[in-house]
Amino acid sequence: MISFITWAADPAIFTIGSREIRWYGLAFAIGFLIGYKIVELMWKREKLPMDWLDKLFLYTIAGTIVGARLGHCLFYDPAYYLSRPIEILKIWEGGLASHGGTLGIIIAIYFFSKRVSHKSMLWAFDRLVVPTGLVACFIRLGNLMNHEIYGHPTDLPWGFRFILNLHDWKMGAEPLYSLPSHPTQIYEALCYLCIFIICMWLYFKKKAYEREGLLFGVFMVWVFGTRFFIEFLKEVQEPFEKGMVLNMGQLLSIPFVVVGIYFIVKALKTKKTDAES
Numbered sequence: 001m002i003s004f005i006t007w008a009a010d011p012a013i014f015t016i017g018s019r020e021i022r023w024y025g026l027a028f029a030i031g032f033l034i035g036y037k038i039v040e041l042m043w044k045r046e047k048l049p050m051d052w053l054d055k056l057f058l059y060t061i062a063g064t065i066v067g068a069r070l071g072h073c074l075f076y077d078p079a080y081y082l083s084r085p086i087e088i089l090k091i092w093e094g095g096l097a098s099h100g101g102t103l104g105i106i107i108a109i110y111f112f113s114k115r116v117s118h119k120s121m122l123w124a125f126d127r128l129v130v131p132t133g134l135v136a137c138f139i140r141l142g143n144l145m146n147h148e149i150y151g152h153p154t155d156l157p158w159g160f161r162f163i164l165n166l167h168d169w170k171m172g173a174e175p176l177y178s179l180p181s182h183p184t185q186i187y188e189a190l191c192y193l194c195i196f197i198i199c200m201w202l203y204f205k206k207k208a209y210e211r212e213g214l215l216f217g218v219f220m221v222w223v224f225g226t227r228f229f230i231e232f233l234k235e236v237q238e239p240f241e242k243g244m245v246l247n248m249g250q251l252l253s254i255p256f257v258v259v260g261i262y263f264i265v266k267a268l269k270t271k272k273t274d275a276e277s
Helices: 023-046 051-077 078-083 085-089 098-117 121-145 166-170 186-205 214-233 248-269
Strands: 012-016 019-022
Touching: 012 023, 019 023, 023 051, 023 121, 023 186, 051 078, 051 085, 051 098, 051 121, 051 248, 078 085, 098 121, 098 248, 121 186, 121 214, 186 214, 214 248
Parallel strands: none
Antiparallel strands: 012 019
């Protein structure tokens, strides 16, 4: 009886010249496009100016990509990237940090709120987080296709063996597999899918956006709370994390969970607002 799954997916969909078009990039793009359509439905439901939506989309994409890339480079290996700044631009080689992406979005929404909507940042966050769980789900599936960010070895029947020598394997070498390991990309993808469903229900069925900050708080607690616990199953991502009681991903998650709890409590103590005021 097979007690593990051998994962031999090619990260590339196809190659143009020397440049690979990867599943990760496609998953990222599909997630954003579906997210855009969901927010468009929300905009129509609340009869909001449609030109705000396009600007929100552009601000969010810029904040996500720039923040996630800088987060990876500066949180996880600052010495390497600061000594080779041109490497920071090579997003196609992988390396995006969700915590950095979150900070990037926060900064982007600050400018969106000041220059476009002239509403509070929480007003934008309560709407933006609704599809974000689905986007994050697609991104983690992209990590799965890249054979990256997986967990410790396991003897559970759904353990995955990932290819360790991807570059050499694509050049014709025999694959070198990891030990059967926790597919933490799938664990996280499922958690993000759950928060997407919860946020959709809270927005469309419960009108949770009438309590400013509630949707944002729920999202932050769920996403970074589950991330904190799943990190216990992950392999060390960077050498400096060896021997740490809590890794960098967990340390960065704690403030986001605290912020989420604060906004949930604050929203539940506050009277409902007029969402269209």
